[in-house]
C-alpha cells in the first residue's frame with residue numbers, strides 16, 4: 001500500500017527571463033515501511049524532488065499525496081504541522097542546534113511535534129532513542145564536541161524521536177567515511193523497520209544501496 | 225522559552241556584551257536626565273514648587289514677567305475674587321553680608337500667601353544653600369538700593385530661581401529697592417481652564433517656566449540629549465539583534481524545517497531581549513540611585529525613582545521595537561536555503 005504518492009510532479013525554476021524545467025513529471029509511490037533509495041547523476045533533480053515531497057518547497061505542477069491528502073493544496077501552516085509531527089529529516093549536515101545539548105535537541109523536537117508526553121515520559125523517550133543510536137553516553141554534550149558520525153547519529157535520533165510516518169534523508173552519509181556510513185545506515189534501517197517509518201533517501205554511495213528495499217533511478221528530471 | 229535561556233547560557237559573552245552596552249547607554253541617560261532635572265530644579269524650584277494654577281501677566285508685557293505690571297486696583301479685585309490668589313514679583317539682585325561679601329539672589333515678594341513665607345519689613349528668609357556660604361540666622365544683610373537693613377530670620381529648603389537662591393522680602397522693601405508699586409504677576413491656583421481676565425494673559429505653570437530666560441533653552445538641549453540617547457539605544461538594539469539574527473539564519477531555517485513556528489522564534493528573541501534589558505536596567509537604575517545619593521552637594525542632580533522607571537519603560541519599548549524590526553528577517557528565512565548551506 002502506498003502511503004505517499006508523487007504524481008506527475010513538475011518543477012520549473014525561473015531566474016530573470018530564463019526558466020528551466022528541472023522536474024518533468026516525476027511519478028513515485030512509496031510503500032509503507034519501505035526504504036526507497038533515490039540515485040542518479042548530479043543535477044538530475046533528486047534533492048529537488050525530495051524537498052518537494054518533504055514540504056520544504058512547492059511543486060509547479062502535479063500532486064503530492066500523503067495518506068491520500070494533496071499537500072500541494074495545503075496552506076503553509078498545514079504543511080508545517082505535518083512536517084513537525086509526521087515527517088523527520090536527515091541531511092548531509094546534521095544541522096543540530098549549537099547551543100543545545102544532545103538531550104535538549106531531542107526534547108525540543110518532542111515539544112515541536114506536540115507529542116502528548118509529560119516531562120518524565122519525554123526524558124524516558126529521549127534516553128530510549130539515544131540508546132538506539134548508541135549516543136546515551138553523550139547526552140549532555142554540545143554538538144561542537146561531537147564527531148561527524150556522532151552528530152549524524154544525533155540528527156537521526158532527532159528525525160525519528162517523535163515517531164514520524166515519513167523519513168526524508170538527503171545523502172545522510174555523504175560527510176562520513178565508509179565505516180561510519182555503514183553504521184549510520186544500519187541505524188537508519190533498524191529504526192525505520194522497528195518503527196515502521198517509510199523512508200525516502202537520496203544517496204550517491206553504492207555501498208548504501210544494500211540497505212534499501214527499493215532503488216529508484218533518476219535522470220534529467222524523470223524517474224527511469 | 226527554555227531554548228532562549230539555554231542560548232543565553234551557552235553564549236554568555238555575546239549577551240554580556242549586549243547587556244553592558246544597554247547598561248552603559250541607559251546609565252548615561254539616567255545621569256543626564258538627573259542633571260537636566262537637577263538644573264531645572266536649580267533654575268526654577270520656586271515655580272516648580274507652586275501647585276498647579278495660572279500665572280497672569282500684563283498683556284503688554286510680551287510674555288516676559290520682568291516687563292509685566294499688574295494695575296493695583298485690578299490686583300486688589302483679583303485677590304478678593306479668587307480664593308488663594310497671590311500677587312508676586314521676582315527680580316534678580318544682590319545682598320552683601322556682614323563681611324561685605326556679595327551674594328547673588330532672586331528677590332521674591334508676595335502678598336500674604338500660603339505658598340511663600342510671609343516676611344515682615346526689614347527681614348529676609350533665604351534659601352538654605354546660602355548657609356553653605358556662611359550666612360546664619362540673625363545676620364544683617366544690606367543692599368545698595370535699600371536704605372535699611374535685612375535681618376536673616378530663617379531659611380527655606382530648595383527655593384531657587386534662575387540658578388540663584390531666593391531671598392523672600394516684604395512688599396514694602398521690594399517696592400523701595402526696585403522703585404515700583406505694582407507686582408509683576410498674580411497667581412491663581414487650581415484653575416485648569418483659566419478664566420480670561422481683561423488686559424491679562426494667562427500661563428499655566430509649565431508655560432510660565434518657559435518665560436524664564438534660559439530655562440527653555442537649557443531644558444531643550446538636555447532633553448534632546450536624553451531622547452537622542454534613547455533613540456540611539458533603540459538603534460543599538462536593532463543592530464545588535466540584526467547581527468545576531470544574521471548569524472542565526474541557518475539555525476532559524478533548520479528550526480523552521482523541523483516545524484518550529486515563526487512566532488516561537490520571535491518569542492525566543494523577545495524573551496532574550498527582555499531578559500537582557502531588564503537585568504541591565506535594574507543595574508543602571510540601582511547605580512544611578514546610588515549616584516544620586518553620593519553626588520556632590522554643589523552638583524545639581526535630581527533623579528526621582530519615577531523618572532528612572534519611566535525611562536526604563538521607554539527603553540523596554542524601544543528595545544522591543546528594535547528587536548522586532550530586526551526580527552523581520554526571521555520571517556523571511558526559507559528552511560530550504562538553510563539546509564542547502566552546509567554545516568553550521
Ligand SMILES: Nc1ncnc2c1ncn2[C@@H]1O[C@H](COP(=O)(O)OP(=O)(O)OP(=O)(O)O)[C@@H](O)[C@H]1O
Pocket residue numbers: 013014022040041042043044045046047048049
Ligand atoms: N533554487 C534553485 N534555483 C535554480 N535552480 C535550482 C535551484 N535548486 C536546484 N536547481 C537546479 O536544479 C537542478 C537539480 O538540482 P538538485 O539539487 O535537485 O540535483 P541533485 O540531483 O540533488 O544533484 P546532486 O546529486 O549534485 O545533489 C540543478 O541543475 C540545480 O542547479
Ligand SMILES: [Mg+2]
Pocket residue numbers: 046047048170202
Ligand atoms: Mg542533491
